[in-house]
Amino acid sequence: MFTRSVSKILILVLLFAAISAFVFSRANAAGVFPAFTSKTLDGNTITNKIFANKKLTMVNIWATWCPPCVSEMPDLGRLGKSMPEGTQLIGLVYDVTASDQSAKGEANRILSGAKALFTQIEYSKDMTPYMKGVDAIPTTIFVDSKGNIIGEPLVGSRPEKEYRAAIEKALASLR
Numbered sequence: 001m002f003t004r005s006v007s008k009i010l011i012l013v014l015l016f017a018a019i020s021a022f023v024f025s026r027a028n029a030a031g032v033f034p035a036f037t038s039k040t041l042d043g044n045t046i047t048n049k050i051f052a053n054k055k056l057t058m059v060n061i062w063a064t065w066c067p068p069c070v071s072e073m074p075d076l077g078r079l080g081k082s083m084p085e086g087t088q089l090i091g092l093v094y095d096v097t098a099s100d101q102s103a104k105g106e107a108n109r110i111l112s113g114a115k116a117l118f119t120q121i122e123y124s125k126d127m128t129p130y131m132k133g134v135d136a137i138p139t140t141i142f143v144d145s146k147g148n149i150i151g152e153p154l155v156g157s158r159p160e161k162e163y164r165a166a167i168e169k170a171l172a173s174l175r
Helices: 002-029 048-053 067-081 104-114 125-131 160-174
Strands: 037-039 045-047 056-062 087-097 119-123 139-144 149-155
Touching (some): 037 125, 045 048, 048 087, 056 067, 067 104, 067 160, 087 104, 087 125, 104 119, 149 160
Parallel strands (some): 056 087, 087 119
Antiparallel strands (some): 056 139
């Protein structure tokens, strides 16, 4: 009898801890994108101040080993060339980091082939607080000029038309 009670309490404690961890990770996925310093794939230093230049920034988080990420890149390339006024598109290449540049050549090959000429940044450890809440890639988020994350993340690849609708929705929420 005592063992069953302890087992039930232990299960409840573990369940509560799991739910709390999930809620905490989702809370970190919203809010403010963390301050960061990183490099573009071109080698230029970039910080979270990139958000201040535009009313809205669409951040597409992707990796070179992710087939859906690669398949949506031509649509993102077209979108990047015709973003609405006051907006920008940047890519965050999850598998290119300061300490691991092995995927950089592959990222550049993918981007060139897709004609995706928008700014691409390397993943930085400074971004880890946000990335802990990212469940899958590609994931796309919208960030305002103050670094606030707008709306819910878009998980999975999308066609250009859906991204345009999401941009309009995010812009409308800022008015």
